[in-house]
Amino acid sequence: MLQMMLTFLTLDGKGGTVGGGYINNSVNVGSIYLDAEEQWVLSNEDIVEDDDVDLESVVMHQIxxxxxxxxxFVKEAIMYPIVLQEKKIELVNVDDLQRIRKIYGVNT
Structure with a gap:
């Protein structure tokens, strides 16, 4: 079982890199780090400023x-590399699903 830790750190300030992560497969530990300087919000309704960042979308991307x-390259995908402030990603996109199935297969 993979243990995961979520940490807020000061990275490069507001508006830069919002997060990252790494995994150590030898001990089954993963870590996601997020920039503490960002203006994090929890739902689409809370996004009122251009620099607000949806926490759930970024964590899903890092996972x-x-x-x-x-x-x-699919703009609607969780794995699109640019955080789009104007929308929250609510569902796994077909592109994300196809690519994860390519890695792990399909459970039939």
């Missing part, structure tokens, strides 16, 4: 990296 996914 995707921990699972082995790379960035996607």
């Amino acid at each position: 995707g990296h921990l699972l082995g996914l790379k960035h996607s």
Whole structure:
């Protein structure tokens, strides 16, 4: 079982890199770090400023990296590399699903 830690750190200040992560497979530990300087919000309704960042969308994106996914060119995908302040990602996109199935297979 993978243990995961979520940490807020000062990275590069507001408006830069919002987060990252790494996994140590030898001890089954993963870590997601988020920039403490960002203006984090918890739902789409809370996004009122151009620099507000949806916490759930960024954490889902970082979990995707921990699972082995790379960035996607599909703007609606969780793994799109740019945080889009104007929308919250609510569902796993077909692109994300197809790529995770390519890594882990399909449970039939």
